[in-house]
Amino acid sequence: MTVAETGLRARTRRAILDAAFSTLTGNSGASLSDVAAAAGVGRTTIHRYFPERTDLITAMSEDLLEKIALATTRARLNDGTAIQALDRLLQEYFELGDYLMLAFTEPHIIDAADWETESPADRQLIAMIERGREEGSVDARMPASWVQQVMWALLYASWQQIRDEETSKHDALGLCLLAFHKAVGSA
Amino acid sequence: MTVAETGLRARTRRAILDAAFSTLTGNSGASLSDVAAAAGVGRTTIHRYFPERTDLITAMSEDLLEKIALATTRARLNDGTAIQALDRLLQEYFELGDYLMLAFTEPHIIDAADWETESPADRQLIAMIERGREEGSVDARMPASWVQQVMWALLYASWQQIRDEETSKHDALGLCLLAFHKAVGSA
DNA sequence: CTTTCTTGGAACACATGTGTTCCACTGTCT
DNA sequence: AGACAGTGGAACACATGTGTTCCAAGAAAG
Numbered sequence A, B: 001m002t003v004a005e006t007g008l009r010a011r012t013r014r015a016i017l018d019a020a021f022s023t024l025t026g027n028s029g030a031s032l033s034d035v036a037a038a039a040g041v042g043r044t045t046i047h048r049y050f051p052e053r054t055d056l057i058t059a060m061s062e063d064l065l066e067k068i069a070l071a072t073t074r075a076r077l078n079d080g081t082a083i084q085a086l087d088r089l090l091q092e093y094f095e096l097g098d099y100l101m102l103a104f105t106e107p108h109i110i111d112a113a114d115w116e117t118e119s120p121a122d123r124q125l126i127a128m129i130e131r132g133r134e135e136g137s138v139d140a141r142m143p144a145s146w147v148q149q150v151m152w153a154l155l156y157a158s159w160q161q162i163r164d165e166e167t168s169k170h171d172a173l174g175l176c177l178l179a180f181h182k183a184v185g186s187a
Numbered sequence C: 001c002t003t004t005c006t007t008g009g010a011a012c013a014c015a016t017g018t019g020t021t022c023c024a025c026t027g028t029c030t
Numbered sequence D: 001a002g003a004c005a006g007t008g009g010a011a012c013a014c015a016t017g018t019g020t021t022c023c024a025a026g027a028a029a030g
Helices: A008-024 A032-039 A043-049 A053-074 A082-096 A098-105 A120-135 A144-165 A169-184 B008-024 B032-039 B043-049 B053-074 B082-096 B098-105 B120-135 B144-164 B169-184
Strands: none
Touching: A008 A032, A008 A043, A008 A053, A008 A098, A032 A043, A032 A053, A053 A082, A053 A098, A053 A120, A082 A098, A082 A120, A082 A144, A082 A169, A098 A144, A120 A144, A144 A169, A144 B144, A144 B169, A169 B144, A169 B169, B008 B032, B008 B043, B008 B053, B008 B098, B032 B043, B032 B053, B053 B082, B053 B098, B053 B120, B082 B098, B082 B120, B082 B144, B082 B169, B098 B144, B120 B144, B144 B169
């Protein structure tokens, strides 16, 4: 019963989590057998690490929040103008790709507990956008919450563009930044 | 066995379809019992109109394509500048709301058969965007497919904004049009 | 009122996913 | 070689959704 993170256990856990992300993206109803196959482990092993399905979902939610918090830190929201910080944040989030897609396409999977209350990263982001509206780098006609919505939506669009239109990651990011900059920047 | 669209049958069918749209939006795995309850009919009745689950999905797909085609026609894509036509189309699509959300959040539900091959509405739209790029009203740095992606993404964002941020439909549409116009219009 | 159409509910067999238990196999470390 | 942690697979009971059949009740049309 003791679980002394032996390195192997940590690796197996990660493999299961990653497989869960990639499998449940685009098929929210996938079975644990599907996840197990994608992770290259037996279904029994999944139950060893996550006794119930909801435990796996919860772990995914926590994992995602962690990744988002890290990306937000790396973006240094307080450096430079707000619009520059937004550009950096967009690039960081862009790199999360697969992980974020799930939160977008199947919000009901994540919306469990932690997510309901605004995360620290969210509060930081909203505050930073407000700063941009005051300093004039962000279009003041748009509420901060809308700017945030647009950011998420364009991120989603850029990943769809990669999937559907054989666009390179680099080009997609460029288009995303261009559209975002034009859309929410001050005229 | 004969099905002579008696007006009552048509109404029941519509009730089931509408319930299916509203129920499956946000919970793609909802059971037919859930749909039946939402439609105010018995589960047996659903099977009378749509023998198998896939038949219901197919009917939803066809219904949605029809609504999109109608909206596209109403937008008169060939009148005025391309950017004006895009504004009109955005407003038409905005009104479809609930119906379109499903295609967005659960594409795998719709992606069945008809959808794979580009619909006529899609081709019309792409051609119109190309026209805008040539005449200079649409930012030529953006591929037509990307402009389309941005349109869908901002539509989704505006509906999210209504759901999450207690914004009125009117304000949300205004923000959507503003962001879209700025994002894809020529500088 | 009587016939016809449509419906809702109960009961059923069937398929699929879930969670558990048990046992044998494979590495690794000593 | 022996001890041990980690694993995969089979087997099981259980829950839920699906598709079908049958029948009685209600509404609509003559």
